[in-house]
Amino acid sequence: MSVDKIKPTRTDLQSNNNMLGAAIEAVLNYCEVRKEKNPQEKCALIGYESSAELIFKDKKVSDLEIIKEECIRKLKPKTTTYFLNAFKEAEPIINSVKKGTDYIPIIILLTDGLDMAHQKTCDYIQDEVS
Numbered sequence: 140m141s142v143d144k145i146k147p148t149r150t151d152l153q154s155n156n157n158m159l160g161a162a163i164e165a166v167l168n169y170c171e172v173r174k175e176k177n178p179q180e181k182c183a184l185i186g187y188e189s190s191a192e193l194i195f196k197d198k199k200v201s202d203l204e205i206i207k208e209e210c211i212r213k214l215k216p217k218t219t220t221y222f223l224n225a226f227k228e229a230e231p232i233i234n235s236v237k238k239g240t241d242y243i244p245i246i247i248l249l250t251d252g253l254d255m256a257h258q259k260t261c262d263y264i265q266d267e268v269s
Contacts, residue, residue, distance in 0.1 A: 140251050141216035155211060162249045163210040169247065170200040183232050184210065188217035191224035196232065220252040223260040230267070 140159035147153070147160035155163060166184065173180050178201040184194040194213045198206055225248065233244045254260050 140214075142251065151207070152211075155214075157216070158251045159214060159216050162251075163207065163214065165249060166210060167203060167207055170203055170206055173200040174203070182206075183229075185225050185228045186214050187221065187225035187228065189219045189221055189224070191228035193228060219255050220250055221256055221260075222248065222250070222254040223256055223263055226260065226263060226267075 140162065141157050143157045145158045145161045146156050147164040149164050149167070152160040152164055154160075170182060173182070178199065180200045181197045182200055183196040183198070184206075186192045186194050192213070195206070195209045198209075200206075226246075229244075229246055233246075236242050236244055
């Protein structure tokens with residue numbers, strides 16, 4: 140994410156003038172679109188690499204400034220990419236959704252690299268889905 144081949148277009152993200160800034164911009168753009176449909180909708184963000192970290196949970200998509208600040212403060216470029224860690228961190232959030240509600244969890248995976256353990260990730264997803 141530290142590579143600067145892709146950069147954010149927003150001037151308020153110039154402190155992360157690299158792929159990480161572009162990823163943060165994508166999160167903010169997504170929240171802006173969702174805010175128009177339902178400003179009370181909530182989101183969570185998980186940062187991942189060799190481990191995963193819950194950056195925030197239950198933030199309203201309309202709280203764009205808070206979301207931006209949390210992303211800038213907590214997301215840092217790292218070295219390796221393990222998708223499995225992100226999926227495992229997302230599992231309790233998805234499982235916390237009460238059956239019968241209108242809430243539909245959506246997972247968006249932003250990455251600049253290849254999964255370092257793709258077979259384990261595929262096996263995990265297949266086990267969870269079946």
